[in-house]
Amino acid sequence: xxxxxxxxxxxxxxxxxxxxxxxxxxxxxxxxxxxxxxxxxxxxxxxxxxxxxxxxxxxxxxxxxxxxxxxxxxxxxxxxxxxxxxxxxxxxxxxxxxxxxxxxxxxxxxxxxxxxxxxxxxxxxxxxxxxxxxxxxxxxxxxxxxxxxxxxxxxxxxxxxxxxxxxxxxxxxxxxxxxxxxxxxxxxxxxxxxxxxxxxxxxxxxxxxxxxxxxxxxxxxxxxxxxxxxxxxxxxxxxxxxxxxxxxxxxxxxxxxxxxxxxxxxxxxxxxxxxxxxxxxxxxxxxxxxxxxxxxxxxxxxxxxxxxxxxxxxxxxxxxxxxxxxxxxxxxxxxxxxxxxxx
Amino acid sequence: xxxxxxxxxxxxxxxxxxxxxxxxxxxxxxxxxxxxxxxxxxxxxxxxxxxxxxxxxxxxxxxxxxxxxxxxxxxxxxxxxxxxxxxxxxxxxxxxxxxxxxxxxxxxxxxxxxxxxxxxxxxxxxxxxxxxxxxxxxxxxxxxxxxxxxxxxxxxxxxxxxxxxxxxxxxxxxxxxxxxxxxxxxxxxxxxxxxxxxxxxxxxxxxxxxxxxxxxxxxxxxxxxxxxxxxxxxxxxxxxxxxxxxxxxxxxxxxxxxxxxxxxxxxxxxxxxxxxxxxxxxxxxxxxxxxxxxxxxxxxxxxxxxxxxxxxxxxxxxxxxxxxxxxxxxxxxxxxxxxxxxx
DNA sequence: CATGCTTCTGTGAGCGTTCACAGTAGAGAA
DNA sequence: TTCTCTACTGTGAACGCTCACAGAAGCATG
Numbered sequence: 001x002x003x004x005x006x007x008x009x010x011x012x013x014x015x016x017x018x019x020x021x022x023x024x025x026x027x028x029x030x031x032x033x034x035x036x037x038x039x040x041x042x043x044x045x046x047x048x049x050x051x052x053x054x055x056x057x058x059x060x061x062x063x064x065x066x067x068x069x070x071x072x073x074x075x076x077x078x079x080x081x082x083x084x085x086x087x088x089x090x091x092x093x094x095x096x097x098x099x100x101x102x103x104x105x106x107x108x109x110x111x112x113x114x115x116x117x118x119x120x121x122x123x124x125x126x127x128x129x130x131x132x133x134x135x136x137x138x139x140x141x142x143x144x145x146x147x148x149x150x151x152x153x154x155x156x157x158x159x160x161x162x163x164x165x166x167x168x169x170x171x172x173x174x175x176x177x178x179x180x181x182x183x184x185x186x187x188x189x190x191x192x193x194x195x196x197x198x199x200x201x202x203x204x205x206x207x208x209x210x211x212x213x214x215x216x217x218x219x220x221x222x223x224x225x226x227x228x229x230x231x232x233x234x235x236x237x238x239x240x241x242x243x244x245x246x247x248x249x250x251x252x253x254x255x256x257x258x259x260x261x262x263x264x265x266x267x268x269x270x271x272x273x274x275x276x277x278x279x280x281x282x283x284x285x286x287x288x289x290x291x292x293x294x295x296x297x298x299x300x301x302x303x304x305x306x307x308x309x310x311x312x313x314x315x316x317x318x319x320x321x322x323x324x325x326x327x328x329x330x331x332x333x334x335x336x337x338x339x340x341x342x343x
Numbered sequence: 344x345x346x347x348x349x350x351x352x353x354x355x356x357x358x359x360x361x362x363x364x365x366x367x368x369x370x371x372x373x374x375x376x377x378x379x380x381x382x383x384x385x386x387x388x389x390x391x392x393x394x395x396x397x398x399x400x401x402x403x404x405x406x407x408x409x410x411x412x413x414x415x416x417x418x419x420x421x422x423x424x425x426x427x428x429x430x431x432x433x434x435x436x437x438x439x440x441x442x443x444x445x446x447x448x449x450x451x452x453x454x455x456x457x458x459x460x461x462x463x464x465x466x467x468x469x470x471x472x473x474x475x476x477x478x479x480x481x482x483x484x485x486x487x488x489x490x491x492x493x494x495x496x497x498x499x500x501x502x503x504x505x506x507x508x509x510x511x512x513x514x515x516x517x518x519x520x521x522x523x524x525x526x527x528x529x530x531x532x533x534x535x536x537x538x539x540x541x542x543x544x545x546x547x548x549x550x551x552x553x554x555x556x557x558x559x560x561x562x563x564x565x566x567x568x569x570x571x572x573x574x575x576x577x578x579x580x581x582x583x584x585x586x587x588x589x590x591x592x593x594x595x596x597x598x599x600x601x602x603x604x605x606x607x608x609x610x611x612x613x614x615x616x617x618x619x620x621x622x623x624x625x626x627x628x629x630x631x632x633x634x635x636x637x638x639x640x641x642x643x644x645x646x647x648x649x650x651x652x653x654x655x656x657x658x659x660x661x662x663x664x665x666x667x668x669x670x671x672x673x674x675x676x677x678x679x680x681x682x683x684x685x686x
Numbered sequence: 687c688a689t690g691c692t693t694c695t696g697t698g699a700g701c702g703t704t705c706a707c708a709g710t711a712g713a714g715a716a
Numbered sequence: 717t718t719c720t721c722t723a724c725t726g727t728g729a730a731c732g733c734t735c736a737c738a739g740a741a742g743c744a745t746g
Binding site: 409 | 692696700702703
């Protein structure tokens with residue numbers, strides 16, 4: 001029966017209560033709380049016991065008030081929210097970041113900046129120091145929010161390479177180019193030579209890189225690049241369908257397609273089947289993302305898996321390092337070829 | 344050119360700076376910040392101008408330290424995270440809550456309590472007063488976390504009716520029973536009489552209610568309840584497939600199925616097509632949820648839409664009311680029948 | 687003229703921490 | 717002995733805000 005517990009209900013114990021309980025001063029308790037340097041083993045032990053007995057939990061507001069740190073970080077999603085929220089990978093990313101941060105006992109604030117108003121409010125919120133750093137998921141290259149945050153000196157890690165921003169912004173991305181290379185090499189290994197491609201939007205790094213990987217491998221293999229085999233889409237299912245139709249019209253002898261996203265690949269499958277081409281016998285199809293759609297498609301889609309779990313872990317690691325004073329860093333993670341029925 | 348800006352870089356303006364700038368006292372600025380009661384229009388104006396000029400943003404830590412409120416709320420997901428994260432409705436819910444809270448300038452903390460460890464940590468975090476209230480998404484009925492939080496007096500709103508908890512816990516749910524009734528009535532209106540059902544798990548309110556609605560409508564319509572037409576699933580696609588096979592075996596004359604989730608309904612479609620039954624000519628199929636899968640299914644699925652956007656908005660409203668001192672409340676929202684090709 | 691009421695304003699205290707600093711004790715070196 | 721150094725401990729500030737209170741001013745009422 002400790003005094004501090006039997007007395008008044010309600011108000012949680014403070015560092016003062018713990019100090020009294022342990023027979024030491026506030027300072028000593030604080031030192032134990034923050035790493036325990038310059039604390040005698042006896043005091044250490046007494047404080048820990050007192051903490052356990054009182055059920056003390058540090059008041060983060062009081063701490064933040066004086067340290068200036070908030071010990072929380074923001075997960076910022078800018079622009080077209082629907083698209084990200086519909087993307088199953090986004091969930092993995094969000095969950096991964098939350099869990100990685102939880103291990104450091106850091107809460108994650110979810111921030112959605114869809115409208116101009118929200119953008120302003122959130123930028124203000126962040127620059128006011130309410131979070132120590134930001135995990136940024138932005139479709140836009142050269143996002144104005146990112147720009148502002150960078151200028152305000154807020155530690156920032158982007159998911160995917162942000163183009164348009166200065167080089168001094170951290171990011172973690174999958175190796176799009178290498179993933180594309182793997183897929184095209186795989187298609188070549190099946191004996192296909194007339195390989196089409198439906199690219200992503202060419203104003204995004206992903207779109208550009210995947211196309212680059214495609215071209216590189218063909219060139220290395222001595223296969224001529226035929227512009228009639230290249231069409232671009234916008235990652236939507238419909239654009240995949242349209243793209244495949246254009247390819248069939250421009251290059252009827254096509255025997256494989258590398259599609260820069262699984263969603264588009266689904267559209268491609270639809271278009272091919274409608275045109276009477278069998279997959280994979282007549283035309284092999286390779287996707288990108290390894291989204292859940294890849295397995296529900298028929299035939300099941302061969303695709304490139306992006307390591308979303310690792311991406312989230314790395315984003316958190318890099319961000320925390322940056323908050324700790326390290327320089328911005330870029331991390332590129334390897335992708336993986338997942339073979340299924342469509343090739 | 345204000346003094347406060349030209350001087351030292353870095354440190355953000357405080358309420359003191361604003362007071363000096365506006366020629367009033369801290370107290371007056373504080374009053375303006377908190378509703379502006381008992382403030383003369385002149386002072387009001389001066390303070391607002393000063394705030395704008397200095398770019399002042401309130402320091403929430405200092406405020407929280409004294410008010411005891413944190414002005415932030417938690418979005419708590421307990422137990423099997425994967426399932427929720429894969430459910431597209433979950434995204435709508437999360438997004439809706441975030442946005443609704445943003446309108447009140449309240450940040451949302453994402454909290455995932457998957458493991459026992461995380462559970463403990465998060466419960467501690469919450470009961471330490473780091474959030475003012477919790478939006479709970481729990482699959483489990485009688486969730487231990489919910490129980491603990493309730494006992495600690497933390498304002499709480501659950502998504503879906505929690506069973507096992509006392510009646511004094513707030514929740515917001517779709518009207519499962521009424522949704523089921525609508526669907527079965529719809530099937531009846533098509534002239535179907537041998538209507539099967541694949542229920543959800545019968546230890547969840549949703550599962551129970553949807554089955555109850557089914558039975559009610561049939562009874563009202565004078566159609567006999569045939570136990571051979573009732574099988575239960577677990578919301579998974581596979582269980583839908585298995586359920587349909589069982590139904591076909593037990594009641595080959597079945598001319599319609601009400602399936603308690605879209606995912607299961609997809610399985611049902613697969614099984615029916617494999618058995619050579621045409622949908623909707625031979626067997627009409629009705630789902631539940633209106634998930635994106637409903638439109639990608641072929642034929643497109645007639646289903647019951649749950650008003651997730653409204654659910655999230657109501658959850659936030661009820662929670663804020665409860666934080667403001669109101670009593671717990673239960674809100675049941677109407678569903679909507681969405682007719683597509685499968686009926 | 688005192689009294690009360692309402693509206694408005696400034697002031698000190700204090701929320702629970704951390705931080706800088708001062709101070710103590712003990713060990714070892716001069 | 718005295719001095720220095722290290723390991724440890726306690727004590728006042730702050731941090732930036734809100735709250736309670738005291739008071740001032742204006743106006744109507746007794």
